[in-house]
Amino acid sequence: MTTTKTEVFIFGECDAITGITTIREFTADEITQRKASQVEAVARETEATAKADARTSALAKLSALGLTQAEIEAL
Amino acid sequence: MAVTPNYSWPVPVDTDLVKDGAEAIKDLGDAIDSTVFGLPSGGLTLITTATFSAVSNFSVNSCFSATYNNYLIIGSTLTNALRDVGFRLRASATDSTTGYYGKELQNYAGAPVSKSNASAGFYQVANTTDQGLVTVTIQNPFAAVKTSWFSNGIAGGGGTFFCNQTSNTHDVASSYDGFSLVPTTGTMTGTLTVYGYRKS
Numbered sequence: 001m002t003t004t005k006t007e008v009f010i011f012g013e014c015d016a017i018t019g020i021t022t023i024r025e026f027t028a029d030e031i032t033q034r035k036a037s038q039v040e041a042v043a044r045e046t047e048a049t050a051k052a053d054a055r056t057s058a059l060a061k062l063s064a065l066g067l068t069q070a071e072i073e074a075l
Numbered sequence: 076m077a078v079t080p081n082y083s084w085p086v087p088v089d090t091d092l093v094k095d096g097a098e099a100i101k102d103l104g105d106a107i108d109s110t111v112f113g114l115p116s117g118g119l120t121l122i123t124t125a126t127f128s129a130v131s132n133f134s135v136n137s138c139f140s141a142t143y144n145n146y147l148i149i150g151s152t153l154t155n156a157l158r159d160v161g162f163r164l165r166a167s168a169t170d171s172t173t174g175y176y177g178k179e180l181q182n183y184a185g186a187p188v189s190k191s192n193a194s195a196g197f198y199q200v201a202n203t204t205d206q207g208l209v210t211v212t213i214q215n216p217f218a219a220v221k222t223s224w225f226s227n228g229i230a231g232g233g234g235t236f237f238c239n240q241t242s243n244t245h246d247v248a249s250s251y252d253g254f255s256l257v258p259t260t261g262t263m264t265g266t267l268t269v270y271g272y273r274k275s
Contacts, residue, residue: 009131009132010129010130010131010132010262011130011131011132011133011134012125012127012130012132012133012134013133013134013135013136013168014123014125014127014133014134014135014136014267015136015137016122016123016135016136016137016138016253016269017137019123021125021126021127023130026131026132030132033170033172033194034131034132034257034259036194037161037194037195037257037259038259038260040190040193040194040195040259041159041259041260044159044188044189044190045159047188047189048188051187
């Protein structure tokens, strides 16, 4: 038998006038928004990783051309 | 009649007559009132402090108003797994989820990261095991104009030291009275303190 664990999202909210903090579960809309944010975050990480990989590749090619580390850093 | 050494407020001397005491007190009170009224009133005013534990989202409502244009938000002891904590403006307890533009420089992901018309701006930094510190300087959240903010954060230490600097604009000319921290995964624990910069 397989059981599925459902993630529960907790929403904390403070009112600056009263100083009261309330805790509740996410609404359906908030869960949808959070999942959309996760997609955004994955896209950003992918972009950052791609840029980092491209930089590493470019540095290796410059080094293969005979540039010293100091020369590469001066670019 | 003598005067005090710092503000030159008038005070009686030992040989002054007791019958002149009421007048002396009045003169001293007037002088103090005049000095205090003219003192600079700038600086930071504490608006609110909130502590939260193991929440998936944390919002602060009604912290921005017409009283201040500029605010300082300090996030302490923030812990979160992914370090990717977003920042949203909100009005009447509802987040604005579009129109965020930002650039983040950081030491943990190599290249700068951008956001363009995203659902949240940058806040960050958090860490799973070590406490983090983030400061946010935000301008004009309550005025119905574009809102901009910087955030700077550190977390961790030694071989797992994280730091970042972000610049953000919310390209929506609306008024907001609060904000939310919105991690994309996991939960957060920490403390937020909001100050307003006095206008004068």
